[in-house]
Amino acid sequence: MSDFSGRFAPQGPEDGVRLLAASPLGWIVSEHQDQPFATVLPFKAHTDQDGNICSLRGHFALANPQLAALRASPRALILILGPNAYVSPSWMADRTQAPTWNYASMWFETELHFFEDGEKLRKLLEDQVGAMEEGRRQAWQIRDMGPRYERLATAIVGFEAQVIKSHGRFKLGQDERKDVYPDIVQGLKGEGADALLAWMARFNPNRT
Numbered sequence: 001m002s003d004f005s006g007r008f009a010p011q012g013p014e015d016g017v018r019l020l021a022a023s024p025l026g027w028i029v030s031e032h033q034d035q036p037f038a039t040v041l042p043f044k045a046h047t048d049q050d051g052n053i054c055s056l057r058g059h060f061a062l063a064n065p066q067l068a069a070l071r072a073s074p075r076a077l078i079l080i081l082g083p084n085a086y087v088s089p090s091w092m093a094d095r096t097q098a099p100t101w102n103y104a105s106m107w108f109e110t111e112l113h114f115f116e117d118g119e120k121l122r123k124l125l126e127d128q129v130g131a132m133e134e135g136r137r138q139a140w141q142i143r144d145m146g147p148r149y150e151r152l153a154t155a156i157v158g159f160e161a162q163v164i165k166s167h168g169r170f171k172l173g174q175d176e177r178k179d180v181y182p183d184i185v186q187g188l189k190g191e192g193a194d195a196l197l198a199w200m201a202r203f204n205p206n207r208t
Helices: 013-022 065-072 118-133 148-153 181-191 194-203
Strands: 025-032 035-042 044-047 053-061 075-087 100-115 156-171
Touching: 013 044, 013 053, 013 075, 013 100, 013 156, 025 065, 035 053, 035 065, 044 118, 053 065, 053 100, 053 118, 065 100, 075 181, 075 194, 100 194, 118 148, 118 156, 181 194
Parallel strands: none
Antiparallel strands: 025 035, 025 075, 044 053, 053 156, 075 100, 100 156
């Protein structure tokens, strides 16, 4: 289920997929017995037949105290923040404008399922590594580790976070006046915010 409504909603499920592919590092946040937990992890999105993100996969270190908490209470939020930047009124001809922030983000309500099966864990890691190494010269592969892989693999556990509900907020200048938007674009170009500008162009196809 997706909550994609409002002015800053994604245009479709492909925006979430694209965001996760470009910005896979996020927070997994949970609570158990009134104790909050949060860990930064890379995630790999998987989609259903309609292109919606149905699960996020990753792995925990066995030494991470959040793991025991999640085994007991497996619900968690996964938070992804993509390209973002401060928008300064100093760029604008109209000095009455207020500062703001442009960004692309997703968050997911999930339920986690863990697995320690060696073959399944290897496939998960190969999938994640393959996504991150794609297109690199002399791309690295897990088999390059040799025997060291087996030792390290005993210290982690894999998980699949089944998505209960998806939320997206893509605040990319859709609400800016037509005389202000070009000033923002020029300012962000000066900041080198190319990734954010690409998102803005996608969400504002008829603006410059």
